[in-house]
């Protein structure tokens with residue numbers, strides 16, 4: 051086996067450049083060299099190739115060999131990032147199955163890399179969560195750095211997917227987590243060697259050494275924010291790691307300063323809120339006591355008495371089983387305030403038109419105090435199943451009836467007249483980008499057009515379920531006026547039988563807009579962005 055020197059500092063850029071070229075050539079399998087290849091030779095680094103191809107003669111053993119050299123959190127992070135990019139996972143918190151027994155998270159590691167690492171301990175799990183979330187958020191910026199130390203753009207573009215993820219992890223650890231550089235390089239080199247081949251380890255070594263040199267000399271490349279709108283947005287999109295279209299849109303509607311504040315919020319580690327589940331008889335004091343026992347720092351919500359905020363320790367909460375036991379739910383205060391706009395009262399019939407996975411359904415049901423009914427409708431069977439299971443575990447199933455259907459078809463068959471109808475519409479999710487690290491890369495400008503049409507159709511359908519004098523609440527977790535205020539203006543134009551009722555008195559004054567809507571903003575309220583409008587149907 052070819053041995054890579056784990057780490058040594060180079061003295062000049064030109065030396066580092068020729069070292070990198072050498073490492074790159076050597077990293078390629080025999081008889082392939084990018085620098086001498088003709089373009090018809092299939093590249094082993096093309097992203098369509100599987101990183102670790104096994105043949106029938108070389109199958110993955112049932113219990114792969116333990117590799118105790120590779121750090122498990124880096125292996126798990128790189129594999130999870132690979133799965134996220136290929137659409138097989140989200141950048142959310144890990145569940146508790148992280149053992150080295152081939153189940154859950156580590157099962158993917160074994161199947162992808164072909165070897166086992168030791169099991170993830172609690173610290174590793176926290177690290178994987180932080181590294182994966184952070185690396186996904188900072189992807190554009192990290193790629194800009196990686197690309198800038200590659201010999202040529204093609205080297206970056208043709209990089210095999212697993213190698214790219216290993217580099218992203220290493221760059222994130224050095225640049226954003228400020229982890230000890232020598233250890234990070236050494237560990238990522240080991241991972242690349244074990245997961246790919248020795249030459250890949252050499253390449254990681256050479257690329258990361260170049261990064262360290264740039265960091266040590268404070269010469270990390272950053273684009274200048276100058277030129278026309280598009281050029282400035284492109285530069286800001288790299289610096290703050292967002293898609294260009296979002297940056298342009300926010301600069302246009304919020305101004306550059308606010309747009310940057312919003313991107314800074316989206317790039318922070320997310321803050322989570324917990325809502326105590328009173329349906330199971332728990333009180334906020336019980337939840338406080340539990341968090342104190344677990345040494346998880348918390349803050350009481352200033353806007354909703356059932357809620358607590360935690361900045362760190364979410365993984366501890368999950369592992370202690372607080373969610374599974376039904377003591378509390380993870381729910382942002384911004385979503386809780388939408389329920390305040392609905393204002394459910396005991397005895398009422400409420401229809402939740404887009405209910406799954408049930409965050410708002412459950413909170414509304416808990417406010418009914420055992421009297422009345424929430425009809426929870428959703429088109430997605432899998433998500434509705436989660437809603438039903440949670441309703442059972444929260445002992446709220448007696449006041450929740452789940453219905454699997456398209457709301458647009460449901461209204462054709464029903465003459466139901468509800469006291470209140472909530473339409474928590476499918477939306478771009480532009481208000482929740484801090485929690486959904488991967489969402490910014492999966493959303494496109496064209497989605498907005500499609501979503502607006504759907505939102506209009508769903509609003510028309512939902513409106514048919516409201517009794518005379520009843521209330522229709524339209525909500526989104528978007529901060530985009532085209533999905534919010536504009537949808538309501540268009541609806542009121544089509545439906546003169548509804549009038550807008552200002553949300554004063556239902557939510558704190560700071561959340562009421564000039565036009566009487568509910569709106570939470572990450573940069574104003576330090577919580578997710580969301581929107582709601584309260585519409586009342588005339589009696590006639």
Ligand SMILES: C[S@@+](CC[C@H](N)C(=O)[O-])C[C@H]1O[C@@H](n2cnc3c(N)ncnc32)[C@H](O)[C@@H]1O
Pocket residue numbers: 385403404405406407408409410411427428429430433455456457458474475476477508
């Ligand atoms: C924003 S999510 C709802 C979140 C939910 N209210 C909560 O608080 O947990 C939107 C939901 O709308 C559902 N949906 C989309 N189109 C629908 C339709 N035509 N009829 C019913 N549900 C629909 C999706 O399946 C998705 O679960």
